[in-house]
Amino acid sequence: MKWGQNFDGQRSGMDHLGIFIGICAVFFWVLGAYLWQPLIWAGWVLIMLTYVRSFSKNKLRRHQENIRFLKYWYPVQSNLTNRFRKYRAKREHRHFKCKECRQKLRVPRKLRRVQVTCPKCRETFVKESLQGKILRMMKR
Numbered sequence: 264m265k266w267g268q269n270f271d272g273q274r275s276g277m278d279h280l281g282i283f284i285g286i287c288a289v290f291f292w293v294l295g296a297y298l299w300q301p302l303i304w305a306g307w308v309l310i311m312l313t314y315v316r317s318f319s320k321n322k323l324r325r326h327q328e329n330i331r332f333l334k335y336w337y338p339v340q341s342n343l344t345n346r347f348r349k350y351r352a353k354r355e356h357r358h359f360k361c362k363e364c365r366q367k368l369r370v371p372r373k374l375r376r377v378q379v380t381c382p383k384c385r386e387t388f389v390k391e392s393l394q395g396k397i398l399r400m401m402k403r
């Protein structure tokens with residue numbers, strides 16, 4: 264039987280809240296192993312809670328709990344994905360401002376040496392990454 268599978272359709276099974284509590288339990292075990300041992304017991308209590316919930320026959324109640332949990336969880340989740348997207352954008356592009364008009368510009372990081380033309384004021388200048396500078400110095 265797969266983890267969280269509904270074997271007779273009567274049980275609540277695993278939902279978002281159940282998965283979240285399960286992840287918390289693993290987190291507690293890791294903390295317990297390194298910091299403070301009683302947390303391992305707290306982890307077991309949480310695992311028991313996910314079992315009790317997933318084998319519970321009171322589906323409506325468990326569903327309501329899950330909805331209440333998601334109300335708090337979705338804002339956290341979208342915040343995290345936004346942060347991740349921003350981080351990725353930062354990693355792939357170098358951001359800087361035009362020396363003439365302060366227009367915000369970006370160039371892909373993999374280009375070591377690139378001539379940039381500002382789209383606003385048509386000023387052109389050369390941007391070179393640290394990596395590009397080092398390579399140029401080594402060639403001399």
Ligand SMILES: [Zn+2]
Binds near residue numbers: 361365381383386
């Ligand atoms: Zn400009």
